[in-house]
Amino acid sequence: MKIFLKQLMLLLPLLLLTSCFDILEKANVKADGTGEYTVILNASKSKTRLASISKMETINGKKVPKKPEIENKINEASRIFKATPGISNVKTSVDLDNYVIKLSCNFKKIENINAGLEQLKAKNILGKMIPTQIYSQNLDKKSFTRNKVNTFKTDYDKMSTADKEVFNNAKYTSVLQFENTIKSQTNSSYVLSPNKKAVKLDANVLDFILQKKQIQNTIIFQ
Numbered sequence: 340m341k342i343f344l345k346q347l348m349l350l351l352p353l354l355l356l357t358s359c360f361d362i363l364e365k366a367n368v369k370a371d372g373t374g375e376y377t378v379i380l381n382a383s384k385s386k387t388r389l390a391s392i393s394k395m396e397t398i399n400g401k402k403v404p405k406k407p408e409i410e411n412k413i414n415e416a417s418r419i420f421k422a423t424p425g426i427s428n429v430k431t432s433v434d435l436d437n438y439v440i441k442l443s444c445n446f447k448k449i450e451n452i453n454a455g456l457e458q459l460k461a462k463n464i465l466g467k468m469i470p471t472q473i474y475s476q477n478l479d480k481k482s483f484t485r486n487k488v489n490t491f492k493t494d495y496d497k498m499s500t501a502d503k504e505v506f507n508n509a510k511y512t513s514v515l516q517f518e519n520t521i522k523s524q525t526n527s528s529y530v531l532s533p534n535k536k537a538v539k540l541d542a543n544v545l546d547f548i549l550q551k552k553q554i555q556n557t558i559i560f561q
Contacts, residue, residue, distance in 0.1 A: 425451030526556035
């Protein structure tokens with residue numbers, strides 16, 4: 340794959356420019372399966388470098404996206420999510436002084452988020468390799484699953500040293516909060532909260548690419 344990151348996430352061109360960024364993905368799920376989903380991309384640790392890069396035309400052979408281009412992508416993603424059945428109250432914020440991007444919405448069932456991501460991929464907002472079937476829930480079986488995603492290790496191994504550096508300090512955090520009490524989970528990398536109503540996974544993005552950590556987890560409720 341010639342330009343892995345460009346295909347990986349067209350929605351987030353900022354990630355092409357820095358290795359110091361954080362991704363927070365959060366789902367708050369009620370007992371009836373409804374809830375709220377939030378994703379935050381925070382590159383504020385690199386804002387000085389990004390401010391300098393934003394004045395350039397290219398870096399490492401890649402076109403540097405300008406602020407209007409980034410804002411247009413975020414606005415288009417918001418419009419697509421708003422049109423997805425089961426998704427409501429879509430909100431976005433773009434702080435390009437501190438390089439923080441946030442998207443949040445409510446859902447009738449967690450699979451609505453999968454459908455929204457599928458639409459983003461269909462409209463070429465997300466790259467073809469981005470996983471979309473990331474969540475599933477079975478209310479009858481009292482289970483919630485963070486689905487397995489494909490590894491990008493083979494593609495990573497083919498990348499140039501400059502492109503690999505983008506991932507060096509990249510962090511990913513997943514927070515899953517529930518109204519119901521958790522009885523068990525299949526992935527001990529997720530830390531269970533004291534009240535047993537939330538789990539949290541912290542890892543470097545490279546941990547997933549190199550398969551040092553797995554993201555899939557099936558949660559059973561009491």
